[in-house]
Each structure stands twice: as C-alpha cells, then as structure tokens.
Amino acid sequence: GKGNYRHFMEKEIHEQPAVIGDTLKSYIDPATRTVTLPDLGVDLGRIPRVSIVACGTSLYAGQVARDWFEQVARLPAVAEIASEFRYREPVLDPGAMALFISQSGETIDTLAALRWAKTQNQRIVSVINARESAMERESDGVLHTLAGPEIGVASTKAFTTQLAVLACLVIGTGRARGTLSPAREAELTSALIEVPARAAEVLEMDAALRAMAEEVAEARDVLYLGRGTAWTIAMEGALKLKEISYIHAEGYPAGEMKHGPIALIDEQVPVVVIAPAGPLFEKTASNVQEVHARGGRVILMSDKAGCERLAPLCAHTLALPSVHPFVAPILYAIPAQLLAYHVAVLKGTDVDQPRNLAKSVTVE
Ligand code: M6R
Numbered sequence: 001g002k003g004n005y006r007h008f009m010e011k012e013i014h015e016q017p018a019v020i021g022d023t024l025k026s027y028i029d030p031a032t033r034t035v036t037l038p039d040l041g042v043d044l045g046r047i048p049r050v051s052i053v054a055c056g057t058s059l060y061a062g063q064v065a066r067d068w069f070e071q072v073a074r075l076p077a078v079a080e081i082a083s084e085f086r087y088r089e090p091v092l093d094p095g096a097m098a099l100f101i102s103q104s105g106e107t108i109d110t111l112a113a114l115r116w117a118k119t120q121n122q123r124i125v126s127v128i129n130a131r132e133s134a135m136e137r138e139s140d141g142v143l144h145t146l147a148g149p150e151i152g153v154a155s156t157k158a159f160t161t162q163l164a165v166l167a168c169l170v171i172g173t174g175r176a177r178g179t180l181s182p183a184r185e186a187e188l189t190s191a192l193i194e195v196p197a198r199a200a201e202v203l204e205m206d207a208a209l210r211a212m213a214e215e216v217a218e219a220r221d222v223l224y225l226g227r228g229t230a231w232t233i234a235m236e237g238a239l240k241l242k243e244i245s246y247i248h249a250e251g252y253p254a255g256e257m258k259h260g261p262i263a264l265i266d267e268q269v270p271v272v273v274i275a276p277a278g279p280l281f282e283k284t285a286s287n288v289q290e291v292h293a294r295g296g297r298v299i300l301m302s303d304k305a306g307c308e309r310l311a312p313l314c315a316h317t318l319a320l321p322s323v324h325p326f327v328a329p330i331l332y333a334i335p336a337q338l339l340a341y342h343v344a345v346l347k348g349t350d351v352d353q354p355r356n357l358a359k360s361v362t363v364e
Pocket of ligand 1: 055059102105153154155156361
C-alpha cells in the first residue's frame with residue numbers, strides 16, 4: 001500500500017535513502033572501501049568498449065554511466081536509445097560489452113536491442129530491477145537493483161538505484177582495467193557510501209520544493225539546464241515534469257543554449273539549472289548569467305556556496321548538501337523528482353497513472 005503517502009510516486013521517492021543503501025551494500029564492502037561484483041560472464045579488464053542501451057529514464061541512467069565509464073575507467077562508451085540502436089546498424093567490436101538497463105526487464109525496445117546485440121557477438125550484461133524477466137533470462141550476466149517494486153509510472157527509485165549499481169560496475173571495471181588506483185577506488189566508494197544520508201537530507205527540503213512548484217505550475221514551457229552528468233539530470237527532470245504534469249519541458253546542455261534555445265527565454269519561462277559543485281560549476285554559472293540577462297527566471301539547484309554565489313541572478317535557489325562530484329547526479333535527481341511531483345499534485349493530474357503511459361512498454 002501507499003502507507004501515509006498520497007501517491008506511490010511520493011512513497012517511492014521517499015524510499016530512496018533506504019533502497020540506495022541496500023543496493024550499495026550488496027556491492028561495496030565498507031570496511032575495505034572496495035567493490036565486489038558477481039561473475040558477469042565477461043572479463044571487464046579486456047573488453048574494448050561498451051554500448052549502453054535503454055529507454056526513457058533507464059537510458060538517462062545509461063548516459064550518466066557512459067560519462068563515468070570514460071572518466072573513471074577510461075573505457076570507450078556510448079549510450080544508445082534502444083528503439084534506434086539496431087536500425088542505425090552500429091559497428092560493434094566482437095566481444096565488446098553491450099549493457100542493457102531496465103526497471104522491468106520487459107521493455108520490448110530494449111529486449112529487441114539485446115537480441116540483436118547477441119547476433120553481433122556482444123557480451124550481454126543487464127541491470128534490472130524486477131525478478132525473473134525476459135531480459136534476465138537472455139543475458140550473460142545480471143546486476144540487480146534492490147529498489148523493490150516500483151508502482152508509479154514515473155520512475156524514481158529505480159533510477160537512483162540504477163545509478164548506484166552502475167557506479168559500482170564502473171569502479172569494478174576501472175580496477176579490472178588497471179585505470180583506477182586503490183586510493184581513487186576508496187575515494188569513490190566513500191562518496192557512494194555517503195549518498196543515502198545525503199539523500200535523506202534532500203527529502204527534508206520538501207517544503208522548499210513545494211514552493212518552487214507553485215511557480216513552475218503556472219508555466220507553459222520549462223527549460224532544464226546542466227553540464228556533464230548534470231545535463232543528463234536536466235533531461236531526467238524535464239522528462240519527469242512532462243510525463244506527470246503535462247507541462248512541456250526540455251533538458252539541454254547549458255553551453256549549447258546560446259546556439260538556439262536561448263531565443264525561448266523570457267519572463268514566462270522558468271529555467272531550472274542543475275549546478276553541483278565541481279569542475280563544470282563555473283561554466284554553468286556563466287550560463288545562469290546569460291539566462292538572467294535575458295529576463296529568464298532561474299531556479300537553481302546547487303550546493304550552499306553555489307547558491308550564495310548565484311542568488312542575485314536567481315528567482316529561487318535550493319542549497320543541497322555538498323557531495324563528491326562523482327555522486328552528484330544521484331543526489332540531484334531527487335529534487336528534480338520532487339519538483340515534478342509537486343507540480344503534478346498542484347495541477348491535479350493522475351500522478352501514478354499519467355495519461356497515455358504504461359509502466360512497462362511492451363509494444364514497439
Ligand atoms: O522498465 P524500463 O526501465 O525498461 O522502462 C523504460 C522506460 O519506459 C521508463 O523509464 C519510462 O521512461 C518512465 N516512465 C520514465 O519515468
């Protein structure tokens with residue numbers, strides 16, 4: 001049941017500290033700060049590259065993982081839309097890894113892409129939440145997320161637990177390839193171990209997000225901006241808003257805005273900026289300046305220092321707990337979910353069963 005929550009989505013958002021913690025516990029030893037992966041039927045030290053394939057929110061988890069694979073493990077990686085993958089006829093190295101991500105394990109576009117990848121001699125590894133799915137049966141190796149059943153059509157805890165598993169897979173791959181030092185492995189696993197506690201702090205910011213939602217609920221269009229993995233979180237935030245509140249939203253790389261979408265900016269368009277601390281913060285800050293100069297209403301999600309710096313340019317700021325930049329996408333997904341949730345509640349939509357959508361899409 002929903003317990004004391006109004007919707008399954010709200011309950012599932014609030015379960016995240018617990019289920020991210022459960023998921024991390026099955027791959028990280030907190031005493032040694034090392035990752036242990038089950039046998040995946042593939043030698044992670046020898047694969048030449050990885051193609052990550054999924055749909056919707058699971059694709060966004062894959063897109064974050066793509067950046068992580070390259071930055072942390074120095075493994076060439078691409079993230080592919082499942083319904084486009086095989087029709088594009090990509091050139092795949094025999095013996096490379098094809099990585100499929102799915103909450104349900106039954107999404108037909110992803111399953112068809114998996115079957116096609118097999119014909120191309122790929123090693124098939126899947127990240128799946130549900131148990132005993134078609135994708136699980138057809139994979140060489142499976143990593144499970146421990147999110148528990150996700151009922152709300154909008155994916156929330158499945159996404160953040162996918163990121164938790166993928167972070168561990170990336171660390172394990174970096175170690176197998178010899179591209180990740182033991183000190184760096186300890187640094188990254190320590191950052192992951194902290195996530196559940198920081199996520200619980202973000203859930204305490206619910207009232208501030210409800211206030212921001214009042215402004216967003218009036219809008220016809222909303223722009224979400226970020227750079228690097230925060231760009232992916234911008235797209236995920238925009239997808240959440242579209243699917244449950246029916247407000248048009250666009251997630252865009254902040255630096256690409258001046259090549260077109262900046263023409264959309266006026267006082268009517270809220271611009272949600274995802275700007276965690278890290279090497280890209282200053283670049284994103286200059287994009288905030290561009291939006292502000294054109295009368296745009298910036299809703300900033302950053303840490304305390306970032307919010308203090310940019311407050312004069314923003315209509316609203318949300319100061320999230322400070323975290324290692326590696327894990328920022330996991331943490332920053334949560335306020336994006338809550339913002340969409342509160343907008344949908346204000347709009348009175350059917351939050352758990354939005355129109356035209358199914359929890360698991362089993363038609364091409
Ligand atoms: O079960 P899957 O993870 O394969 O589902 C993929 C998408 O259909 C799913 O993530 C969809 O985008 C969600 N409704 C987004 O909230």
